Amino acid sequence: MATVIDTHDDHHDHGPASGLMRWVTTTNHKDIGTLYLLFSLIMFMVGGAMAMVIRLELFQPGLQFVDPSFFNQMTTVHALVMIFGAVMPAFVGLANWMLPIMVGGPDMALPRMNNWSFWILPFAFAMLLGTFFMDGGAPAGGWTIYPPLVLQGGDGFPFMIFAIHMMGISSVMGAINVIVTILNMRAPGMTLMKMPLFVWTWFITAYLLIAVMPVLAGAVTMLLTDKFFATTFFNAAGGGDPVLFQHIFWFFGHPEVYILILPAFGIVSQIIPTFARKPLFGYSSMVYATSSIAFLSFIVWAHHMFTVGMPLQGELFFMYATMLIAVPTGVKVFNWISTMWKGSMTFETPMLFAIGFVIMFTIGGFSGLMLAIAPADFQYHDTYFVVAHFHYVLVTGAIYAIMASVYYWIPKWTGHMYSEKMGQWHFWISTVSVNVLFFPQHFLGLAGMPRRIPDYSVQFAEFNMWSSIGGFVFGLSQVFFCYIVYKTIKGGEKATDQVWEGAEGLEWTLSSPPPYHSFTEAPEVK
Amino acid sequence: MKKLKQLLASGALLTFVSGLTHADYGLNMPVGVTETSRQVYDLHMLILWVCVAIGVVVFGAMVYSMIYHRKSQGAVASQFHESMTAELVWTVIPFIILIVMAIPATKVLIDMHDSSEADMTVKVTGYQWKWRYEYIDEGVDFFSSLDAASNEARQLGSDIDPATVENYLLDVDHPLVIPVGKKVRILLTAADVIHAWWVPDFGWKKDAVPGFINEAWVIVDEPGIYRGQCAELCGRDHGFMPIVVEVKSEEDYAVWLTAQKDTAAAAKLAAIEDLDPRELKMKGKKVYRSTCVACHQKKGEGVPGVFPAIKGSVVATGNIDKHINLVMNGKAGTTMAAYKDQLSDVELAAVITYQRNSLGNKVGDVVQPKEIAALR
Amino acid sequence: MSLEHAYYIPHDAKWPIVGSIGLTLLLGGFAAQLNGSSAAGMAMLVGFLVLVYMMFGWFGEVIDESEAGTYTKLEDVSFRMGMAWFIFSEVMFFAVFFGALYYIRIFSLPWLSGEGAGVATQEFLWKGFENVWPSNGPASVGGEYEKMGPWGLPAINTLILLTSGVTVTWAHWGLVANKRKQLIMGLAATVLLGFIFVGLQALEYSHGYNELNLTLGSGVYGSTFYMLTGFHGFHVTVGAIMLTVMLYRSMKGHFTPENHFAFEAAAWYWHFVDVVWLGLFIFVYWL
Structure with missing residues (x-):
């Protein structure tokens, strides 16, 4: 199975069209991957700017800069933008760029729909961010949009609901495309158990996406009708329950968490073997572990809501199931370390980010295990301990993996080597600052600081200040990252096809950058 | 810009000084003052140390590998990539560790769920943004909101240094008072949106969900004052509805309870008397500053698009019955709550009179407490 | 190659x-x-x-x-997989509303009426509330109403949809056997039954609103009833439009016995709304 193209259209150019319309009408997986990645970078900066406002207000006790309701808008939209606008599109962009190449196929299976998956996103986010300029401002009820609070929103409320619907449509179409590409576009000889782990993890992620994005769509639809059409799903007076929303939301939300991390597992499983010059340890156990995590993700949702007052049996079940996740996650970490063991390692920027990922994601995993223990969670819940936990798994987890993948594959994408020196600086500044930013938040939470507050009592002042300083430095170092990317696109040392000495896989058999249509002959799979 | 510089400078100074002087800031979960909180603390420390131990092994292996298995050290890569034994080992051992952790966790959880045989019951209701405490069968019922000093200092641009306010954001006007050593059953619910009631020293938090009641309980071992905060995002002033619990000896509690009942009776009497407009306005200003100001702002200007102005508004300058109705019953689908349960007859009369004759309004009419009482 | x-x-x-x-x-x-x-x-x-x-x-x-x-076999497989996964996403969408119905009947209403963990909830907030399905909640939101029984229109609608499932399969057999007339007649019958179903559903809604005082605002019963049947009705409409397009294409001579993915996709979709309806009939109308 493999390539391309215009069978009946002889005069058709095999290269890209020129001008803006190339990007609007493209069906090429690499073009669309690029669009996704650039969009994600822009959203990363937008969401980051909101984080800066949050950290600025929290720099000192007392309110200095923003009104509490604007602060709540910042925390809410920061999360929505980072999750749906930065991390998810980044992964979809990577999938678009790499999956067809990694399985030796000609393109994504459904190229026109692929275009639409992307081009819904700018409209959806224009709608979401547009709410800032409406009466009542942007949504301010937290990204978890719990009723009844979220129903108090102003004019922005229905726009947010529909923006979420649009993001859902985009994600489901993107995920269908990924699954079909993996199942139907593999080169001869590329059996499922030969696929690179990035392909595997995305395969499972796509399944999760299709399963849970419609759940979110249903949940927000009920919010909409509760507000505008007199339904009472989440209102006790009519026989409903506000907690019902939380159950539905987290039935989406917990798999969503894995949607944000499984592709990162895949990326790290590509990078560590390359720079250890040693094959991935326990390939098949990695596949099974990822599948187990995906399965478990459907039966642990209520650990996000231990404090809502569930019956004892419920709390016990969700506690045990959640603790179980530690097992397959542990297997993955042990396999990565075994891959490094007795390798011949070098530490270029992608490897640094991958190792940073393993260490700091594991720290986030530890706090996750602590949060799983229901009685202890009664203390941790909704404090900065939780904030620290999910930023360790999302920033130093998901985003570090994305950074690693950018450094790893950007020579392939652009044909230029990035500046190794700058990359190393970026890594070290980010890693020091991100720990200054998030590590003290563990202490803040344990000492009793609730999350989502714009002001705090003076005993929390010191750690908040450190956290803010870390935040500002981390924010600036990502501006530096943008510059590195820009510079690499513009020029730089010519990259070889192989790029990395220890790299294996089909993507390294193509030229850097690859031709517009990747494989004109089905590649041979070893 | 100047403000920012000032902030940075004072911030840096604060760090160095506080490192020396404030030795009491917490790094860890408080041990607390209840059996539950101690159990939770022990559980927390157990998992923490288990995690640390695993972390030492895992990160130790990683660091060792990174030092000795690097190309620049001349390491040559082995090609092993599979071991069923290893996979089994690191599946089974973590599983056993998990079981060891699950046993005490289950025990604690079961204990926490048992709110039977309580000595007394307090119903706690979350409002935007205050708490209401009802002592079941005692007829004592009051609201508890952020104290005036914190409230003044926390306003945007107040220029009051929070460090000069005692217990900044952790103090209230009327704390919850309970006796020491008694099992107090706490019934949690909310009037508008979801809140969560949390005092770290008691070892748990629980959500207050509108339309439902969650049960919890506490036996406090030592008299004292314990502070906490709302822990579920509940709107604009989520950060400003603290919880203060005063735990008294049994005798002191009895004295306090009697005093509360007397005050309640006196308030009832007061509601029958007419007050002169000036007194109403003065009382009204106090109520306004504690209850209305969060949304409608200090000068009644509101926040455009979010919270309507009172200054010059149709409601506050128009038909007085409509005004009373709005304040007492609220407006569905908005943040405007029904205040008839939250405020007394005197307070309602006072604040409505104040709104109509102050904040730039000059209607000139007056509402008396008994008119409010008649509407209940 | x-x-x-x-x-x-x-x-x-x-x-x-x-x-x-x-x-x-x-x-x-x-x-x-x-x-x-x-x-x-x-x-x-x-x-x-x-x-x-x-x-x-x-x-x-x-x-x-x-x-x-x-298109060759390969594209055909992509389309098929795409459609199958799309239908799976639709299944999950309906699962949410069925799940909400389940939660309301198994947890929230019993709690509100003082069962299990709800003792204090009933005692202090909703004194005297009893859980009888259908319910519009302890505050009787939306006022008095009557239940929509299963054995009138809904039973007829069940029959209609099941029959339409048969006719669409019969049409498919015709297509595979290259009997164009059977294909067209089968499709026409399916489309007709589909639109009759939608029409009857509209009639039922008007009955509910005008005579039973059963509205979207009739507490959780009204909410779940109209949301579930409403989204289903919308999907039936979409499916019927898809089948109409297939009918038009069949009459224009499209499709071959070997190659007719679009027809099959529409038929799958139709069976999907059929199965959802069976769920509705059992859980919304009957039980």
Whole structure:
């Protein structure tokens, strides 16, 4: 199975069209991957700017800069933008760029729909961010949009609901495309158990996406009708329950968490073997572990809501199931370390980010295990301990993996080597600052600081200040990252096809950058 | 810009000084003052140390590998990539560790769920943004909101240094008072949106969900004052509805309870008397500053698009019955709550009179407490 | 082997961006409408028309390609998988509303009426509330109403949908056996039954609103009843439109016994709404 193209259209150019319309009408997986990645970078900066406002207000006790309701808008939209606008599109962009190449196929299976998956996103986010300029401002009820609070929103409320619907449509179409590409576009000889782990993890992620994005769509639809059409799903007076929303939301939300991390597992499983010059340890156990995590993700949702007052049996079940996740996650970490063991390692920027990922994601995993223990969670819940936990798994987890993948594959994408020196600086500044930013938040939470507050009592002042300083430095170092990317696109040392000495896989058999249509002959799979 | 510089400078100074002087800031979960909180603390420390131990092994292996298995050290890569034994080992051992952790966790959880045989019951209701405490069968019922000093200092641009306010954001006007050593059953619910009631020293938090009641309980071992905060995002002033619990000896509690009942009776009497407009306005200003100001702002200007102005508004300058109705019953689908349960007859009369004759309004009419009482 | 001819990659897709614009106008207009804006209806209408235009254009292009023999087995498999996974996502969408119904009946109503963990909830907040299904909650939201029984229209509708499942299969047999007439008659019957179903459903709604005082606002019973049957009815309408297109294409001589993915996709979709209806009949009308 493999390539391309215009069978009946002889005069058709095999290269890209020129001008803006190339990007609007493209069906090429690499073009669309690029669009996704650039969009994600822009959203990363937008969401980051909101984080800066949050950290600025929290720099000192007392309110200095923003009104509490604007602060709540910042925390809410920061999360929505980072999750749906930065991390998810980044992964979809990577999938678009790499999956067809990694399985030796000609393109994504459904190229026109692929275009639409992307081009819904700018409209959806224009709608979401547009709410800032409406009466009542942007949504301010937290990204978890719990009723009844979220129903108090102003004019922005229905726009947010529909923006979420649009993001859902985009994600489901993107995920269908990924699954079909993996199942139907593999080169001869590329059996499922030969696929690179990035392909595997995305395969499972796509399944999760299709399963849970419609759940979110249903949940927000009920919010909409509760507000505008007199339904009472989440209102006790009519026989409903506000907690019902939380159950539905987290039935989406917990798999969503894995949607944000499984592709990162895949990326790290590509990078560590390359720079250890040693094959991935326990390939098949990695596949099974990822599948187990995906399965478990459907039966642990209520650990996000231990404090809502569930019956004892419920709390016990969700506690045990959640603790179980530690097992397959542990297997993955042990396999990565075994891959490094007795390798011949070098530490270029992608490897640094991958190792940073393993260490700091594991720290986030530890706090996750602590949060799983229901009685202890009664203390941790909704404090900065939780904030620290999910930023360790999302920033130093998901985003570090994305950074690693950018450094790893950007020579392939652009044909230029990035500046190794700058990359190393970026890594070290980010890693020091991100720990200054998030590590003290563990202490803040344990000492009793609730999350989502714009002001705090003076005993929390010191750690908040450190956290803010870390935040500002981390924010600036990502501006530096943008510059590195820009510079690499513009020029730089010519990259070889192989790029990395220890790299294996089909993507390294193509030229850097690859031709517009990747494989004109089905590649041979070893 | 100047403000920012000032902030940075004072911030840096604060760090160095506080490192020396404030030795009491917490790094860890408080041990607390209840059996539950101690159990939770022990559980927390157990998992923490288990995690640390695993972390030492895992990160130790990683660091060792990174030092000795690097190309620049001349390491040559082995090609092993599979071991069923290893996979089994690191599946089974973590599983056993998990079981060891699950046993005490289950025990604690079961204990926490048992709110039977309580000595007394307090119903706690979350409002935007205050708490209401009802002592079941005692007829004592009051609201508890952020104290005036914190409230003044926390306003945007107040220029009051929070460090000069005692217990900044952790103090209230009327704390919850309970006796020491008694099992107090706490019934949690909310009037508008979801809140969560949390005092770290008691070892748990629980959500207050509108339309439902969650049960919890506490036996406090030592008299004292314990502070906490709302822990579920509940709107604009989520950060400003603290919880203060005063735990008294049994005798002191009895004295306090009697005093509360007397005050309640006196308030009832007061509601029958007419007050002169000036007194109403003065009382009204106090109520306004504690209850209305969060949304409608200090000068009644509101926040455009979010919270309507009172200054010059149709409601506050128009038909007085409509005004009373709005304040007492609220407006569905908005943040405007029904205040008839939250405020007394005197307070309602006072604040409505104040709104109509102050904040730039000059209607000139007056509402008396008994008119409010008649509407209940 | 040269793979130049192996997989068809279209170029210059202009329909997606049209779709995005249409979707944004439709949903943005709807949101503005809900906020009480007067011009919003116009935006919705334009958005809807743009979406319809996009679908005609997009599907038209694919149909032309298909009829020109552009697609081979490989593309066909992609389409099939795509449709199957799309239907799976729809299943999950309905699962949410069934799940909500389940939660309300198994947890929230019993708790509100003082069962299990709800003792204090009933004692202090909803004294005297008893859990009898159907319920509009302890505050009797929406006032007195009557239940929509299963054995009138809904039973007839069940029969109609089940029959339509048979007719569409019969049409498929006709297509495979190259009996064009059987195909067209089967499809026509299915489409007819589909629209009769929608019409009867509309009749039932008007009965509910006008005579039973059963509305969307009749507490959780009204909410779950209308949301579940409403989304189902919408899906039946979509399915019937899809089948109408298939009917039109059949009459124009499209499809061959070997190659008729579009027909099968529409038929799968139809069976899917059929199965959902059985769930509705049992859990919404009957139990």
